[in-house]
Amino acid sequence: MNNTVSIIVPCYNQAQYLDEALQSVAAQTYSDWECIVVSDGSPDNTEEVAQRWIAKDSRFKYLYQENSGVSSARNLGISHAKGIFILPLDADDKMAADYVALAHKALHENRSLKVVYCKSEKFGAETGVSILPPFSLFNLSRENMIFCNALFRKEDWASVGGYDVNMVHGLEDWEFWIAILKNGGDVNCIQTTGFYYRIKTESRQTKITNSHFKELFEYLSVKHADFFVSHYGSFQQLKTELAKKEEELDYQLKSEKFVIDLFCKTFLGFTVFNKSFKL
Template identity: 65%
Template sequence: MNLKKVSIIVPCYNQAQYLSEALQSVLDQTYTDWECIIVNDGSPDDTEKVAKRWCKQDLRFNYLYQENGGLSSARNFGIAQAKGDFILPLDADDKIGPNYVSLAVNSFQEDSFLKVVYCKAEKFGNEIGLWELPSFSLHDLSRKNLIFCSAFFRKEDWILVGGYDTNMIFGWEDWELWIAILKNGGNVKCLEEVGFYYRIKSNSMLRTINSDNEIAILNYLSIKHADFYVKYYGSFKSMENQLREVKRENEVNLKSEKFVIDVFCKKFFGFTIFGKYK
């Protein structure tokens, strides 16, 4: 079997204190045909010092520097230099399990239609335990992100969609990439083994997306991938008709004294007056 090189891209900005843990998890991989590109995104801390130490330890580690451009820009910069057929982004404060790369490459070899491979995941740091991820479907992907950032994809697909969108400055840039790669077809596989470890910190980006930024992200996704959203939700007119029908049904229900009393009793007392509680 002709196995392929994997490029692991590790952007780093003010994460030097965690970087060695991430790189050690790369070095521990049972699959050996990899390169790891560490991208210093203009970080003011000791990122360069730590990264160069690892580059001396193993020639498969490579170090790049760019002026601060944000996470999407740093990932794109690293991937552009990558020699691998398959790409794995890894944030500098996270870790991967020793079999993750091997299992992912085998999966790509077995299924030529496979576009994204991810795995079971665990949280560590300020919160520990299995990260309960929902099952994947394109319809559910239209509603929320279902795949964490450290999933495998082909470099050719990254090129095809134009890479990570640097307009996604508030986060969820990985969600946008999965939509771009998958909306026109292709298989997705979740490995049964825990292969990704996500560090929970008090200032994690996913925890700092405020409501205004969330609205901006969703509006941007709706415009950029209008074809994807229309496919699953219909046109704005069909959505308006659906909302009008729901409103009509609610108005009819609220006019029913029986309905109002039943809802009140079920919510506050756990039983209904006129019907059997379910």
């Protein structure tokens, strides 16, 4: 049986961190893996770093494409993957040595599982435990709580057409998890820290503008309207609920104003009376 885990590492201008990421791959206690480094038209020495690891270990491989974005780079790597299990890893992050073994065991033994991830910690410009809400489809409809370094099956990637290459500015992980999970499938978060997420003062995330976010959210809302409606209700229902909330808030503000006015009149009246009496 094919139990190979294909680790996909897209890289664009991250060669200075790539050694550390690939070292964490080489240190895995689970040995049946391959690691495909995909240069997304990177102008730095990504290929040189990758080739050094290929010379050490034939399980490392290298691909190149013209710059097209992380979704496209991951798709290219996965399309060449021989494993039935896929694990993306960004070139500036790293994994604990037992993470692949634990994630593979969980996914391999439970066919109902579609995604396995773990607890994570930040390092670099910021350190500490990453606090993420527990997984549920409702929570997923509100925000993404599964980082890219999660194990899934190649067949599930293929069933949704891979990572969406239209999401070049970000949120591609969130969209991918929605795509493969919205119609069923379980998720397991391993209760151990297996992923280390590098925080940098400047990154792709910090460069996303408000207009980019607006475009991304609008795109997500249209592409997965069925998913969002199932958790938030129809748009008309949402509009009605918002109007009701506004009415309740308006009533509350008016009530508070009444109480404040009454207090002020009573207090001020008592103060004036008291001063007059003293005179």
